[in-house]
Amino acid sequence: MYYRLLWLPLALLLFSCGPNVSPEEEAAWQTAEKANSLAALDSFVSQYPEHSFKEQLANKKERLLFAQAQMENRVYFYKKYLADFPEGKRKAEAQEALANIQKSIKLPSKDILTAKPFVGKVEYEHAADKEILSMKFVELNETDGSFLADVHLSNDIRCQITGRIEQQAPYTIMFLEQVGEQQDFVLDLSPALPYLKNGELIIESVDPKQYWRLK
Numbered sequence: 001m002y003y004r005l006l007w008l009p010l011a012l013l014l015f016s017c018g019p020n021v022s023p024e025e026e027a028a029w030q031t032a033e034k035a036n037s038l039a040a041l042d043s044f045v046s047q048y049p050e051h052s053f054k055e056q057l058a059n060k061k062e063r064l065l066f067a068q069a070q071m072e073n074r075v076y077f078y079k080k081y082l083a084d085f086p087e088g089k090r091k092a093e094a095q096e097a098l099a100n101i102q103k104s105i106k107l108p109s110k111d112i113l114t115a116k117p118f119v120g121k122v123e124y125e126h127a128a129d130k131e132i133l134s135m136k137f138v139e140l141n142e143t144d145g146s147f148l149a150d151v152h153l154s155n156d157i158r159c160q161i162t163g164r165i166e167q168q169a170p171y172t173i174m175f176l177e178q179v180g181e182q183q184d185f186v187l188d189l190s191p192a193l194p195y196l197k198n199g200e201l202i203i204e205s206v207d208p209k210q211y212w213r214l215k
Contacts, residue, residue, distance in 0.1 A: 031044075138150055148161075
């Protein structure tokens with residue numbers, strides 16, 4: 001009986017890892033879990049797309065996504081959490097936080113929006129490359145919120161885009177169409193929100209499938 005009890009914890013451990021888990025995969029998972037970051041989890045999945053830790057990884061990712069949303073306290077991150085975990089454990093908290101943030105957003109003045117270019121990066125879903133984006137509002141109609149903006153991308157593509165800023169909260173910035181000679185180029189930007197934080201204006205996407213941020 002003593003020997004049976006001694007082997008029981010080891011047998012349960014081996015069974016929990018699954019019959020097809022290699023020592024390399026097990027070690028990689030332990031490393032990713034201890035790293036405590038979304039990037040580490042994504043790297044593990046990239047290395048082992050058919051891994052044996054689906055449930056553990058989902059639980060870990062949900063906790064990290066919600067913690068990130070609380071830390072950043074911006075619309076995109078709560079929307080990202082709700083998109084990835086529509087029935088997540090913190091769904092109600094995320095929805096409440098999202099509503100509170102949207103109520104608190106104020107539309108910056110025309111002088112602030114047109115004062116200087118905004119520079120940042122665009123990161124498309126499932127794409128490794130991040131593209132540098134510079135944008136400057138050159139015309140802004142405060143009556144209806146329509147605008148014309150100059151855009152410069154890292155691959156030296158320059159064009160103008162038209163859009164509209166909603167005149168009621170949460171003041172979403174919508175990008176409508178490209179203007180100019182390069183008809184073969186389409187700049188696909190998701191809707192965004194303007195945030196004034198610590199005196200600095202940040203324009204940030206609100207689509208979970210596309211993240212970009214300008215400041």
